[in-house]
Amino acid sequence: MNKFRDEIVELLKKELKIKEVELSTPPVPELGDFAFPCFSLSKKFKKNPTQIAMDLAVKIKPKGFIKQIKNAGPYLNFYIDKAKLAEHVLRDIFSNGDYGRGKRKKEKIMVEFFQANTHKAFHIGHVRNICLGIALSNILEFYGFDVVRANYQGDIGPHVVKCLWSLLNFKEKPPKQNRLRWLGEIYSKANKKIAGDEKLEKEIREMTKALYEGDKKLVKLWKQTRQWCLDEFDEIYRQFNLKFDKLFFESEVEPKGKKLVKELLKKKTAKLSDGAIIMDLEKYNLGIYLLLRSDGVALYSTKDIALAKEKFEKYKINRSIYVVGAEQELYFQQLFKTLELMGFKQAKKCYHLSYGLVMLPEGKMSSREGTIVLYDDLIAKLYDASLKGIKQRHRNWKKEHMERIKQMLAFSALKFGMVNRETKKNVLFDWKKALDFEGETGPYIQYAHARICSIFRKFGKKIPKNINFKLLKSKEEEKLITLLAQFPEIIADAAEHYRPHVLCRYLLDLSQAFNEFYHAHRILQAATKARDARLYLIYCIKQVLENGLNLLGINAPEQM
DSSP states (O other), X not given: OHHHXXXXXXXXXXXXXXXXXXXBOOSSGGGOSEEEEOGGGHHHHTSOHHHHHHHHHHXXXXXXXXXXXXXXXXXXXXXXXXXXXXXXXHHHHHHOTTTTOOOOOSOEEEEEOOOOOTTSOOBHHHHHHHHHHHHXXXXXXXXXXXXXXXXXXXXXXXXXXXXXXXXXXXXXXXXXXXXXXXXXXXHHHHHHHHTTOHHHHHHHHHHXXXXXXXXXXXXXXXXXXXXXXXXXXXXXXXXXXXXXXEEEEHHHHHHHHXXXXXHHHHTTSSEEETTEXXXXXXXXXXXXXXXXXXXXXXXXXXHHHHHHHHHHHXXXXXXXXXXXXXXXXXXXXXXXXXXXXXXXXXXXXXXXXXXXXXXXXXXXXXXXXXXXXXXXXXXXXXXXXXXXXXXXXXXXXXXXXXXXHHXXXXXXXXXXXXXXXXXXXXXXXXXXXXXXXXXXXXXXHXXXXXXXXXXXXXXXXXXXXXXXXXXXXXXXXXXXXXHHHHHHHHHHHHHHTTOHHHHHHXXXXXXXXXXXXXXXXXXXXXXXXXXXXXXXXXXXXXXXXXXXXXXXXXXXXXXX
């Protein structure tokens, strides 16, 4: 709709001799497509805004894409010629499979996500991170940015040492499969055993230092168990159809981080406190930021400083987006302020995309306590429920086809359910509702796409191209055309403000509008010219639904 908005803006600038024009969207379609509030003109014309709107409605004559101009109180409302809009938008979509793609931009953006630690089980909280990262990366790339998908994994530190300590002390035999899950159980068991025991907590601190210093026995066990985790992470990436451009590890940046922290101390940017190196950020209301423990052991902060420098210097990025939970907001404020104080010019180009917790009907989870819902348990439930529904509707389908559609439905439910909320808000994930074909879910959008595909299978011919767009004049058709015209703006909003959820909302609205149209009008049974126009319209809807779903990392099946 930007083309039409620009036309109205230029018309108003010329007529009113003003430099800036702000348009709004009326609350209901009956009030037009765009509205111009006349309040700002009262001083210029020495009239009340309502009278100004009345005068302008008479004075300004519709032209181009503008079909009608009306006043409504202090607003001047513009109505777009829907036939011209339809021809412009639908021809663009029909001839361009990448409708909505932005122009190529010079900026390179690194999106850092997933970030599941080794030696801990992969749970539903991690799933929101990976789904947000996939959606955001795809949207930014589609909008025109050069995107680097990065994963920074905690493969060393106290949580790893607790796991190693448990393995050395309890002598448990590892299973042949699901070792990531087993290591998570070992970690939880160790954490409960150690918590509150000063002797054991001291032992863990000493073991952590020994691992960092290269103790051969610990390093050998660490490398072995780390590889188990990385192998299973590779399988998770495959399931999510995800390929990272760069894998970072804490163990790799730790030496660089320690060196940087000591330089900060030498330059008096940082200071000593009881043997530890800290950043005093009190005057910025950010408290004390601990950079290095008194025993010389590195912390997250130690490594993150080195990582930030490596990202910008080695990969020549312009922006770095950290997809990390909201509980780390203070930490990232401290990190970015420290980067700024140490003279890191790109500190302002670092952004923390904060997201809320994933809650279940049962309540909050904790990996330390072992009260988490594991990913493999959740996806198994989604698989079972999806397959059950498919068998009820399509008993004649081949087993291989059922399996393929089962996976599409399960991951659609999962991915959409994790992204379909404003990032900072918590998600209450109910796996049963996430698969509902009638609710605000991924499968609901997939079903709209599959329904359109079914219509074309019944039609069995090529889509006609000689269309009378004036026949698309019902309120349902005009609503669909207006929504299709908005897709590039939705992509721009989602990309520029890091808001994947606005794309989710848009796809739900488009699917609902299609279903309303489908129930109100005949398509294949309509008169030939009306049929052809409607087929052209629904083909464009199908294309936009497919594009939108793919950006969320979701397949658009032709049958369900």
